[in-house]
Amino acid sequence: MNNNKVIQVEGLTKMFGDFTAVNAITFEVEKGEIFGFLGANGAGKTTAMKMLIGISKPTSGEANVAGFDVFTHAEDIKKNIGYMSQKFALYDDLTVKENITFFGGIYGLSRKIIKEKSDVLIAELGLEKVANQLVGSLPLGWKQKLSFSVSLLHDPKIVFLDEPTGGVDPITRRQFWEMIYKASNQGTTVFVTTHYMDEAEYCDRVSIMVNGKIEALDTPKKLKKQFNAATMNDVFLKLARG
Amino acid sequence: MKRFIGFIKKEFYHIFRDKRSLFILFGMPIAQILLFGFAITNEINNVDIAILDHSKDATTNEITNKIAASKYFSIKKIVTSEADITSVFKKGHVKAVLNFEKDFSKNLIKEHKATIQIITDATDPNTANTISNYVNAILQQYQKEQNKEIKIAYQIVPETRMVYNPELKSVYMFVPGVMTIILMLVSAMMTSISITREKELGTMEILLVSPLKPFQVIIGKVFPYIFLSIINAIVIVLLSIFIFKMPVQGSLFLLGLESVLFIISALALGILISTISETQQTAMMISLMGLMLPVILLSGFIFPISSMPVPLQLISNIIPAKWFIIIIKGIMLKGVGIQFIWKETLILVGMTVFCIALSVKKYKIRLE
Numbered sequence: 114m115n116n117n118k119v120i121q122v123e124g125l126t127k128m129f130g131d132f133t134a135v136n137a138i139t140f141e142v143e144k145g146e147i148f149g150f151l152g153a154n155g156a157g158k159t160t161a162m163k164m165l166i167g168i169s170k171p172t173s174g175e176a177n178v179a180g181f182d183v184f185t186h187a188e189d190i191k192k193n194i195g196y197m198s199q200k201f202a203l204y205d206d207l208t209v210k211e212n213i214t215f216f217g218g219i220y221g222l223s224r225k226i227i228k229e230k231s232d233v234l235i236a237e238l239g240l241e242k243v244a245n246q247l248v249g250s251l252p253l254g255w256k257q258k259l260s261f262s263v264s265l266l267h268d269p270k271i272v273f274l275d276e277p278t279g280g281v282d283p284i285t286r287r288q289f290w291e292m293i294y295k296a297s298n299q300g301t302t303v304f305v306t307t308h309y310m311d312e313a314e315y316c317d318r319v320s321i322m323v324n325g326k327i328e329a330l331d332t333p334k335k336l337k338k339q340f341n342a343a344t345m346n347d348v349f350l351k352l353a354r355g
Numbered sequence: 356m357k358r359f360i361g362f363i364k365k366e367f368y369h370i371f372r373d374k375r376s377l378f379i380l381f382g383m384p385i386a387q388i389l390l391f392g393f394a395i396t397n398e399i400n401n402v403d404i405a406i407l408d409h410s411k412d413a414t415t416n417e418i419t420n421k422i423a424a425s426k427y428f429s430i431k432k433i434v435t436s437e438a439d440i441t442s443v444f445k446k447g448h449v450k451a452v453l454n455f456e457k458d459f460s461k462n463l464i465k466e467h468k469a470t471i472q473i474i475t476d477a478t479d480p481n482t483a484n485t486i487s488n489y490v491n492a493i494l495q496q497y498q499k500e501q502n503k504e505i506k507i508a509y510q511i512v513p514e515t516r517m518v519y520n521p522e523l524k525s526v527y528m529f530v531p532g533v534m535t536i537i538l539m540l541v542s543a544m545m546t547s548i549s550i551t552r553e554k555e556l557g558t559m560e561i562l563l564v565s566p567l568k569p570f571q572v573i574i575g576k577v578f579p580y581i582f583l584s585i586i587n588a589i590v591i592v593l594l595s596i597f598i599f600k601m602p603v604q605g606s607l608f609l610l611g612l613e614s615v616l617f618i619i620s621a622l623a624l625g626i627l628i629s630t631i632s633e634t635q636q637t638a639m640m641i642s643l644m645g646l647m648l649p650v651i652l653l654s655g656f657i658f659p660i661s662s663m664p665v666p667l668q669l670i671s672n673i674i675p676a677k678w679f680i681i682i683i684k685g686i687m688l689k690g691v692g693i694q695f696i697w698k699e700t701l702i703l704v705g706m707t708v709f710c711i712a713l714s715v716k717k718y719k720i721r722l723e
Contacts, residue, residue: 192566194564196561198557198561200557203558204365205556206372206373211368215364216565218362219361220565
């Protein structure tokens with residue numbers, strides 16, 4: 114296996130009865146890359162992602178994530194990835210600090226490391242004043258930024274973001290993407306699904322899923338050229354409409 | 356292990372920060388036991404009774420005076436024939452009639468034995484039972500005093516007759532019943548809600564993606580409730596001992612063990628419910644309709660199983676609470692040991708294993 118490829122997927126398929134949710138998808142993601150995983154609702158994005166993060170068993174095909182096989186070593190994959198879903202990853206009835214401590218704890222970090230990391234994290238996000246407040250009282254944008262930072266707490270090789278910026282304002286989205294860039298620069302691979310086509314432009318490479326298949330995969334620039342479109346939005350519409 | 360402790364800590368934060376669940380956890384048991392305790396009270400005061408005296412001799416007079424002097428009874432009527440008894444009851448004038456047999460003193464001296472009949476209106480079975488107990492107590496005391504003086508043991512035989520409801524149930528019924536309800540509520544309902552809450556909020560997904568194993572997540576969620584349920588059981592037993600003076604006849608240790616067994620079976624039910632419901636509301640409805648109602652109606656807590664129609668009697672067998680109530684009634688009221696309740700205990704163990712096995716299976720399917 115090439116060390117630079119942190120995700121290698123070949124012919125990965127998931128069937129629910131007769132229905133093929135994910136149809137033999139094949140792709141690779143390199144270390145430190147920001148990989149956009151696009152598709153309309155129901156195209157199979159979430160199912161594909163669940164197979165990669167080890168909570169859904171593929172029907173057939175091969176997939177290797179962070180150096181481990183999804184069929185045989187799902188537990189090892191879990192230790193090496195971070196995950197943030199479109200629903201909130203944090204507990205509203207715990208304080209900022211308690212959330213950090215809890216998530217650090219379930220990833221097996223020592224108390225000392227958790228303490229260090231949580232101080233750094235709180236300082237970086239400017240949350241000093243609210244560190245002991247319940248997360249439920251924070252604005253949506255803060256929660257999402259905190260949630261992303263928490264998913265990076267255990268220094269995962271890859272972080273999976275499932276529509277991380279749903280429902281937040283453009284400024285917060287912008288700040289969020291700055292955080293994503295920072296993580297990527299530090300060598301963390303970012304695998305992100307999104308609905309926002311302007312965000313697709315920020316990705317290094319983008320794949321577009323239609324009806325369980327990956328119909329396009331390249332850099333945003335090349336995709337726009339290939340489909341003769343001005344924006345990623347147009348690329349997406351052309352593909353989705355067939 | 357450290358991960359697990361962190362997890363449990365978080366569960367306690369959830370519980371202690373949610374005022375609703377705190378209330379259910381601690382307010383409810385105390386409120387219920389007090390309500391039931393005082394509603395089904397065993398205290399009586401100035402109960403109106405009637406006397407039917409066929410002998411009218413020194414002894415019956417003395418006994419009548421003794422009863423009249425006690426603060427529990429006041430003699431409202433003196434009736435002269437058996438036929439009057441029915442009429443005073445029907446009019447609701449009195450709650451009980453004491454009927455002295457003919458030649459009471461004579462019988463006592465000659466045969467060392469005389470009979471007094473206590474007839475009570477058992478439309479209110481608890482009061483009826485209490486009245487007869489109190490009359491008995493007064494009679495026994497009188498007997499003791501007399502026996503001391505004349506040095507010949509003689510016996511006043513009280514003969515209790517409950518009219519209108521011959522099948523009387525114990526007043527201490529409510530403590531085992533409330534204990535069962537509370538443990539069921541805390542263990543099954545609260546766990547099923549707390550697990551579905553994580554599902555609903557999407558945090559369950561996060562936990563499943565983490566290196567925690569699914570069974571660790573479940574045990575971590577369930578553990579605090581085992582702990583809190585045990586505390587509740589202790590509180591209930593203490594309240595019943597100290598507030599309601601209800602002695603625990605049997606072994607407290609055995610009572611504890613059986614309670615833990617029941618708690619685990621209720622938790623298994625809670626987990627099972629959480630695997631089939633997606634939202635907290637569904638979990639709550641299933642718990643209430645599927646667990647609480649049968650526990651209240653079919654466990655024998657309020658309505659005696661023996662007087663239910665056969666189909667309901669059969670259904671009552673699959674309710675764990677029924678067996679637990681038999682067990683704790685045995686231990687608390689009759690003071691029996693494990694040799695008398697091993698069958699019920701085994702049934703409870705079987706049900707627990709079945710529920711756990713089923714929920715493990717369900718849980719796996721859900722993860723696929």
